Amino acid sequence: MTDITVRLAALREQAPATILPGVLDRAGLADHFVTRPSLLGPVFVAFTSRGISLVDLAPTPKAFAARYRARCGRPVVAAARPPARLAAALEKALASGRTGRLPLDLAGLSPFQRAVLHKAGEIPPGEVRPYSWVADEIGRPGSERAVGNALAANPVPLVVPCHRVVRADGRLGRYSLGDDDNKRLLLEAEGLEVTAYESLAARGVRYLGSATTSIYCHPTCRHARRITGQHRVEFRDARAAAAAGYRPCRDCRPQTA
């Protein structure tokens, strides 16, 4: 008969796989970060078990961790790589500026803030929309200022492209990741002719219409950019477009009169 000490040792077994994640979650240590190259230089990308929780520029990992603690109230530790379920979608989102299927952890945000970010995520690369468009689209007309605040507090810039929401008067407006010039840099990298857009908006042009289709668009809508010079009609507002017999584009959904 096997000795009792050997039989006692045979009672050893591994801890269930749920222990470690459970402990880290309860200790507030489930948050990790990696660095990724971006147009603005290396960015820190933090994630929880739910998804991406913060994207930010910082001089050092330590500075990022301090900022994370201040914003999210939890520590964050460096990881060698993002978890497999996030990796592909993260690379894609950073490369294309489209959120796509990338899971986000927006736990600390209000429903309004989430709606604003979700809406900003719908704007295609190389296009911009005014703050008032976001306000209208989420069913809160007149809330431009609150929309601006929500975008300024966007915890996940780049992967939620808040840089595509601009002022209606042709100025690009503020940008939260680094400084305001980064907004121009990102938009130009996406192929937007920022100077041309700015001067158009500065002249008071809000929409462009096509004389062949009688449809009007935001000036940066991909349909508007295809309108040739001789068929291009400029409008100051939706009422002018409607008066001329134009209907709003179904893709970029400009204001209706």
Added chain:
Amino acid sequence: MPTEARIGIGGLAAALADDRDAAFPRLVRALQDGVFAGALRLTGSRADAEEITQEAFVRAYRALGAYPDERVRELRVREWVWTIALNLCRNRARGRSRRPENLAAESPPVPDPAPGPEQRALAADDRERLERHLARLPWATRASLVLRYVADLPYGEIAAALDRPVGTVRSDVHRGLQRLRQSM
């Protein structure tokens, strides 16, 4: 994973003193198998053992945050975690003894996905008998045996975790083994 089970605790205290948050996952990985297996034999319940293992590590993390760096650097990590875990096990055992339950019924033998050669060699009913006899031993004897042979702790650490003299632990282990040999 066998590699995870063999993760050492050498340098752990120093690493924790330098950066609690960065080193803590390593502490859990290094100790979780021993703590879970030990708690399982001390409580007789898989659910209790899981809960106690988690709770012990969470309490350890909170305590680490309150300790000054010098104290963490001097910490004997494994016996310290076991001090916490043993208290949880004993409180759980006390709660159970007030409302006795059928141990065997509560922890049906869960087949391991990949039993090792040792485990295969040990017939299931033999194992059950051993667990039953183990459960009948007095607390200190049972805890000493489990820490020595299931959790694989040296005598010094067992003595510290149980807050008993090393000599007493040694004779408890000796007596416990004798009793198990007789009753098996």
